[in-house]
Amino acid sequence: xxxxxxxxxxxxxxxxxxxxxxxxxxxxxxxxxxxxxxxxxxxxxxxxxxxxxxxxxxxxxxxxxxxxxxxxxxxxxxxxxxxxxxxxxxxxxxxxxxxxxxxxxxxxxxxxxxxxxxxxxxxxxxxxxxxxxxxxxxxxxxxxxxxxxxxxxxxxxxxxxxxxxxxxxxxxxxxxxxxxxxxxxxxxxxxxxxxxxx
Amino acid sequence: xxxxxxxxxxxxxxxxxxxxxxxxxxxxxxxxxxxxxxxxxxxxxxxxxxxxxxxxxxxxxxxxxxxxxxxxxxxxxxxxxxxxxxxxxxxxxxxxxxxxxxxxxxxxxxxxxxxxxxxxxxxxxxxxxxxxxxxxxxxxxxxxxxxxxxxxxxxxxxxxxxxxxxxxxxxxxxxxxxxxxxxxxxxxxxxxxxxxxxxxxxxxxxxxxxxxxxxxxxxxx
Numbered sequence: 442x443x444x445x446x447x448x449x450x451x452x453x454x455x456x457x458x459x460x461x462x463x464x465x466x467x468x469x470x471x472x473x474x475x476x477x478x479x480x481x482x483x484x485x486x487x488x489x490x491x492x493x494x495x496x497x498x499x500x501x502x503x504x505x506x507x508x509x510x511x512x513x514x515x516x517x518x519x520x521x522x523x524x525x526x527x528x529x530x531x532x533x534x535x536x537x538x539x540x541x542x543x544x545x546x547x548x549x550x551x552x553x554x555x556x557x558x559x560x561x562x563x564x565x566x567x568x569x570x571x572x573x574x575x576x577x578x579x580x581x582x583x584x585x586x587x588x589x590x591x592x593x594x595x596x597x598x599x600x601x602x603x604x605x606x607x608x609x610x611x612x613x614x615x616x617x618x619x620x621x622x623x624x625x626x627x628x629x630x631x632x633x634x635x636x637x638x639x
Numbered sequence: 640x641x642x643x644x645x646x647x648x649x650x651x652x653x654x655x656x657x658x659x660x661x662x663x664x665x666x667x668x669x670x671x672x673x674x675x676x677x678x679x680x681x682x683x684x685x686x687x688x689x690x691x692x693x694x695x696x697x698x699x700x701x702x703x704x705x706x707x708x709x710x711x712x713x714x715x716x717x718x719x720x721x722x723x724x725x726x727x728x729x730x731x732x733x734x735x736x737x738x739x740x741x742x743x744x745x746x747x748x749x750x751x752x753x754x755x756x757x758x759x760x761x762x763x764x765x766x767x768x769x770x771x772x773x774x775x776x777x778x779x780x781x782x783x784x785x786x787x788x789x790x791x792x793x794x795x796x797x798x799x800x801x802x803x804x805x806x807x808x809x810x811x812x813x814x815x816x817x818x819x820x821x822x823x824x825x826x827x828x829x830x831x832x833x834x835x836x837x838x839x840x841x842x843x844x845x846x847x848x849x850x851x852x853x854x855x856x857x858x859x860x
Contacts, residue, residue: 458738460716462734462738464680518705528807546696547695559658559662566655
């Protein structure tokens with residue numbers, strides 16, 4: 442087995458450095474390519490993209506209908522279809538219907554819309570339990586749902602990705618799309634939080 | 640396969656926790672390097688996303704869990720580069736030990752052995768000439784299949800009956816693509832299960848949807 446499987450455990454930081462050095466010495470990679478990938482996911486690809494989709498849906502009724510009927514096409518229109526986000530289904534959270542997304546088998550997530558998944562999404566406890574006791578898990582995570590709210594959990598087992606369109610908070614009727622974007626959180630677009638009124 | 644990665648419904652993980660709003664993408668620099676190395680290594684080896692996911696699920700418990708998500712990616716990247724013989728099996732270990740001040744001999748570079756495989760198109764979505772076998776609203780049962788290879792049919796839905804909610808675009812079948820045995824594109828169905836069907840009469844009331852490839856399903860009466 443490889444170093445990662447061995448009983449003689451070397452810290453991952455050192456094994457990462459070893460792997461990178463060896464691939465560079467073999468002439469197989471350019472460290473600048475790695476730098477570019479890291480920078481892309483640290484700065485360009487993140488939940489701001491998803492927030493733009495949600496804000497547009499909140500302020501443009503035609504776009505909202507399109508997004509819910511054909512999420513992939515409506516999101517492609519804003520330029521956020523790509524790696525790990527090939528086909529998107531958008532579901533709407535309301536006062537009586539709540540959607541929440543998971544990937545029990547790994548951590549599939551709509552990278553182009555929300556960036557790389559947060560630690561709670563990758564946590565074994567979330568992956569194992571949200572599909573069995575979602576109301577309890579959401580409560581542990583800080584979201585209390587009334588008894589009459591119907592919960593639907595979406596397990597992302599294929600390349601289909603799910604995006605939650607959160608409920609627009611009261612008191613934001615006068616805000617523009619640009620003013621709404623900063624209010625929209627990653628956690629609400631996965632379905633483990635609500636968006637608070639400003 | 641019925642491995643550590645198939646976590647749905649398993650117990651013993653403790654509580655979940657509230658999200659951290661200001662969490663960085665990579666908590667430590669090595670995590671970003673490991674993430675990028677895994678992406679690049681998979682491409683260099685001529686592997687695909689399904690083969691990479693299968694590498695993840697083949698890790699043992701320690702390699703899967705102990706260094707977190709990016710540690711898991713690093714360990715899978717090691718499997719990718721060693722199984723495709725871009726590096727010798729002991730090369731990373733030896734180099735890492737030398738980096739921490741030991742003096743061990745490093746193995747010579749092997750002859751790369753990429754899989755005999757090429758995707759027919761970008762991404763995973765494909766077209767399938769045959770009509771979908773199942774219709775929206777139809778009752779279907781997830782087959783009770785336990786395979787030693789890769790699958791996206793988790794244990795917790797096997798043998799359970801649900802209803803087809805949506806027909807999704809056809810897609811490469813991970814079960815064969817992960818092993819370079821062909822893309823075998825299939826229709827994909829979003830199947831809706833009732834919580835009580837999955838977890839018994841005392842389950843919390845809720846609905847669950849999951850994407851099922853056509854060969855995972857059979858008609859339920």
